[in-house]
Amino acid sequence: MTSGNLAAADTSGAPQLHALLPVVDIVIPVYNEEIDLEPSVRRLHAHLSAGVPYPFQITVADNASTDTTLEVANRLAAEFPSVRVVHMPEKGKGRALRAVWSTSDAAVLAYMDVDLSTDLAAVLPLIAPLVSGHSDLAIGTRLHRGSRVIRGAKREFISRSYNLMLRHTLSTRVSDATCGFKAIRREVAAHLLPLVEDNGFFFDTELLVLAERSGLRIHEVPVDWIDDPDSRVHIVSTAKTDLRGIARLAHALATGKLPVHELRAQLGRAPLEPATPGVPPGLTRQLVRFGAVGVFSTVAYLVLFLLLRDPLTSQGANVLALLSTTIANTALNRRFTFEIVGPQHRTRQELQGLIVFGLALVLTSGTLAVAHSLHGALPPALELAVLVTANATATLMRFLLLRRWVFRKA
Incomplete structure (x- = not known):
């Protein structure tokens, strides 16, 4: 068996050539x-x-x-x-x-x-x-x-x-x-x-x-x-x-x-992103992915709301639709947007997600209640417009809370 007198290789950056070492x-x-x-x-x-x-x-x-x-x-x-x-x-x-x-x-x-x-x-x-x-x-x-x-x-x-x-x-x-x-x-x-x-x-x-x-x-x-x-x-x-x-x-x-x-x-090699002055690294990618998840969640929310509106009240349909889509939204954002895998901190993050859900519920339900108090019964199209506006505001709030609180890096 042959071995030779081999010094330790320099492993910083790309592998380095050395006269005494096999590359x-x-x-x-x-x-x-x-x-x-x-x-x-x-x-x-x-x-x-x-x-x-x-x-x-x-x-x-x-x-x-x-x-x-x-x-x-x-x-x-x-x-x-x-x-x-x-x-x-x-x-x-x-x-x-x-x-x-x-x-x-x-x-x-x-x-x-x-x-x-x-x-x-x-x-x-x-x-x-x-x-x-x-x-x-x-x-x-x-x-x-x-x-x-x-x-x-x-x-x-x-x-x-x-x-x-x-x-x-x-x-x-x-x-x-x-x-x-x-x-x-x-x-x-x-x-x-x-x-x-x-x-x-x-x-x-x-x-x-x-x-x-x-x-x-x-x-x-x-x-x-x-x-x-x-x-x-x-x-x-x-x-x-x-x-x-x-x-x-x-x-x-x-x-x-x-x-x-x-x-x-x-x-790992971080994805390439255009350098934008004043924008933290990774924010652009997270916004794009959060937006994709948000579009899916919003469509699912509106479909559920319309399906539940007749058998339930508008407020009841809003609660169930928002709860269902929020649970799915949090799971998707955890894995897809913020790239977190494994069970570590999952329980805490799920509880924090429920708190964020509560805040979003207060915002959307409060907006709907104010609209009803000002204008009485609303036609479905106008009611949807009010909820879309409120839901968009709640979505922005959710992203900030998910990024800075729920899924923040230690």
């Missing part, structure tokens, strides 16, 4: 790959030496192989100073990546499958955005329009179905979560890896979902891919594990177990 560490997780390992490492080493302008390291992560894989890896490490070997006593792709990435000195951490199904011409496009600091993670995708893929119909169907499931269950936006060709900046990995639980093939998906929810930028590289017909991935057992992983991850996100809000504040 990129490419991990190849292996289990019983005594035949394919040597030609793959030699091919990868030759490509990196000729086509990548950064100091590199290749790490063979042996996952408790029972054949001569470890001996082959050690022989390669003795021949190439830029190759090192890490032996894991237990199997698990995720476990191996976590162990190597957590201790690597390289500024950019990557991995690829030992079969080198991905054309190596995609290596530089994968790591360059991370070296420059433009992106935080990078993944190869076989599902991009520009990708060229050779694989069986069964695997194609399973891959597309799995990624479609991720989009609908975990709201992912990456096109291909399972391509064995990914990279991450070391300082980002230091924050995310302790939160990733899976030690197997779901590791990739869990890492990507966590990165997306944390507001990190993920760069996608269309790849040329030739599937390995001798792949040892067991489709049925992997699918069962993935389904359990999706359920676990969805529950963790829904209950606030994962601190994605804190990670977003610490690591």
Whole structure:
């Protein structure tokens, strides 16, 4: 096993080049790959030496192989100073990546499958955005329009179905979560890896979902891919594990177990907004989102009011319509406008929301009562006009109270 004398990398801003450090560490997780390992490492080493302008390291992560894989890896490490070997006593792709990435000195951490199904011409496009600091993670995708893929119909169907499931269950936006060709900046990995639980093939998906929810930028590289017909991935057992992983991850996100809000504040890239003198950062975005929620709430309020006006009094219809839409409005603004997830402070915020509801009720009901006292019974059109005006004023009051009181940042 080779290691070398590696100093700590500068992780401020974009990854920095250093003469004594590998800029990129490419991990190849292996289990019983005594035949394919040597030609793959030699091919990868030759490509990196000729086509990548950064100091590199290749790490063979042996996952408790029972054949001569470890001996082959050690022989390669003795021949190439830029190759090192890490032996894991237990199997698990995720476990191996976590162990190597957590201790690597390289500024950019990557991995690829030992079969080198991905054309190596995609290596530089994968790591360059991370070296420059433009992106935080990078993944190869076989599902991009520009990708060229050779694989069986069964695997194609399973891959597309799995990624479609991720989009609908975990709201992912990456096109291909399972391509064995990914990279991450070391300082980002230091924050995310302790939160990733899976030690197997779901590791990739869990890492990507966590990165997306944390507001990190993920760069996608269309790849040329030739599937390995001798792949040892067991489709049925992997699918069962993935389904359990999706359920676990969805529950963790829904209950606030994962601190994605804190990670977003610490690591995420804030949305670009036009700089307006005198306008606090984020206010423009919040106003637009609050307005969208407000339009939906107002329409729902008016529909409910008209439906309830005849069986109830105008005041009764106003109370029920306002209460129903206020509850939905508060929940939508909590998640969509002010980007708060998880159960933390939810009870307090709901109680404060009810107080805001009471103030809005006093304003709208008081306006309606004044209109009735001045003009008697009002025709429905005029009554609606009065309520729309009062509701607009109440909406402005709600935004100020939600921003400065209910959902204020600590």
